[in-house]
Structures are given as structure tokens and as C-alpha cells.
Amino acid sequence: MMRLSDREKQILKTVIQEFIDTATPVGSSQISQKAKIDLKPASVRRIMASLEEKGYLTQPHTSAGRIPTSAGYRIYVNELLKKSKLTEFQEALIQLAIEEYDGDVQLFMSKVSTVLAKISKQVGIIVTPKFYEAVLERVHLIPVSATRVMVILAVKDQQVRTILVEVNHQVDKDDLHRLARKINQRFYGKTLREIKNSFAHVMSDLKSEKTGLVRFFSKTADRIFDFSRYENYWLHGTNYLMHQPEFTDVQRVSNLIQILEDKEHIFHFMEKREQPPGIRITIGQENELAPMRDCSVITSTYKVGDILGVVGVIGPMRLRYQKVIPLVEYMATAITRKLGMT
Structure with missing residues (x-):
């Protein structure tokens, strides 16, 4: 990755946050009003053009503003993001699902993926540990x-x-x-x-x-x-994909849902996310499955004894990373604590 100046980072961060909020290309006038730096629109345009040349922004149409690329989101996640905390209501929702576990693994996994989808407004997924x-x-x-x-x-x-x-x-x-x-x-x-x-x-x-x-x-x-x-996975929230501007194309969303429902592909995809243990984020072109290259996937490992499982959220690259990352981390920790006690 190319090194960015502080101004470039600030402009890139503002473009990404604005695009996450609006799902529409971002113009220099919007940025000059919102970025916490004293720059005129012409100066902002030059910096945005530089970010485009470096591969962090792209312009979908000549007359349109700019949107982030996979590389732009990667810089944002690695260097510019400030994670937020879960609300008390969100924590309570997770704890309620976790504490209701009574030994019925299928019901437990279903509740976990449902809660992830409900809080993130994206696809929630959990994969059972590999008991072998x-x-x-x-x-x-x-x-x-x-x-x-x-x-x-x-x-x-x-x-x-x-x-x-x-x-x-x-x-x-x-x-x-x-x-x-x-x-x-x-x-x-x-x-x-x-x-x-x-x-x-x-x-x-x-x-x-x-x-x-x-x-x-x-x-x-x-x-x-x-x-x-005993291996299985639970997936909830595919209906949220239908409401995302990125997935208005029927064929595109159909291909994505088809791959999400393909057990062999999902197991193979998730298995690679077990090592190294912990949080893992793949963005756009970093995802090996073609229908998921318009998506970001945020997962974390949880443990049952020494065996690892994977839990996470799948959505468009325009995810609210600052909220979804701590959500996935919190859920993985809660599952580990609960299943480690049983």
C-alpha cells in the first residue's frame, strides 16, 4: 500500500463514512463541508484525484463523485477506524440468546445467527466447531x-x-x-x-x-x-441483502444467496478463517468466492474446549465496520464463555 499524508487519510476517511451513510458517490463539495480540515473544494478535488490514482477511490461515472475501492476500505479498517461500543440493549439481546442455551445446539446456533442479523441488519452466520x-x-x-x-x-x-x-x-x-x-x-x-x-x-x-x-x-x-x-452452519438475514443498493441487480443477489446456501463452499470458505484465531476481515476482492467480491466478511473464532468454530457477519463492502467488528468480537467471546461452562 502507498503511504498517505494526514490530509489524504482524513479525506479518505470522510469519503468512506459519507458513502457508508448515503450509498451514493461523494463529491468534493460534500467533503469540504464535512472534513475537519480547512480546504476549499478545489483542493479537496485534487486530493480525491490523487486517492483515485493510488487506487483507494474510484469514479463510477465521469460526472459522478467518488466511491471507495476494496483497497480504500482496507486502509480505513486497518488505520482510520475507531470502533464503537455495543449499546446496553444490544448486549442484553446477545446475553438473552446465550443464556437460554439448554443443550439444544441447533436452537442455540439458530438464535445466535438471528441475533447477529437483527443487530447488524446484515447476514449473521455461525459454523459449528469441527469435533473431529x-x-x-x-x-x-x-x-x-x-x-x-x-x-x-x-x-x-x-x-x-x-x-x-x-x-x-x-x-x-x-x-x-x-x-x-x-x-x-x-x-x-x-x-x-x-x-x-x-x-x-x-x-x-x-x-x-x-x-x-x-x-x-x-x-x-x-x-x-x-x-x-455434527458439522453445520446457520444463516439468517439474507432478506437484509434485498434492501441494499449494491444488490438491486436480481442476478447478483441471486448468485450471492446461492453461494451462501452451498454447504460445501461455505464450509471451505469458513475453515480458512479459523487460523490464526481471532477477528478476521476480508473486503471485496480479498474474498475468494466470486459472488462475495462485492461483500465484506467479518468473522471471529469461538472455542468449545480446544476446538474452534466461526461466527460472523456478511454484508456489502459498505458495512458499518465500527459497529459490526465489536459486535462479532462480543458474540464470539460470549459463546466461548457459555459453551466453555457446559
């Missing part, structure tokens, strides 16, 4: 009937998942306990993904044992340790 990255602490194999076994996976930070499996022969309690002990010895400290991918190989020296349990669990490890079915 959880670290195993202990496996319990408990006979439920002659041929049914409950597999209890206890992972780090006191998270527990249970799976009921049907074994193809009668099982003995002592045999199950011995197998569980061997699994714990060999896989303690491994992620569920690692266990799923290596179970048959790591346990191969035991496949000849008489009970057939090792052979059975080796064949079913893909199902037992596969938690992709």
Missing part, C-alpha cells in the same frame, strides 16, 4: 444388549459423544473392557480424525484375537469416529 479435531482422553465400551455396544468418547475439556453400534455377534463385558483399555493405550492424545484414519493400521496386530471385536471395530472405525454429521 477433538483430542481423545478415554474410550468406554459398554454392552447395552447381547449384540449392542455403546461407545462413549470422552475428549479433552470434558466433552462427550456417544454412538450406539450393532455388533455382528454376542459380546462379552470383559472382552469390551480389555479392548477399550488397548484403544486408550494406543490412541490417548490423538484427534478423532487421526484415530479414524489410522485405527485399522494401529490395531492390525490384534486382528487375530478370538472375539472378533478388533476386526469389527476396524471395519466400523470410519463410522464410529466420523463426526462430520
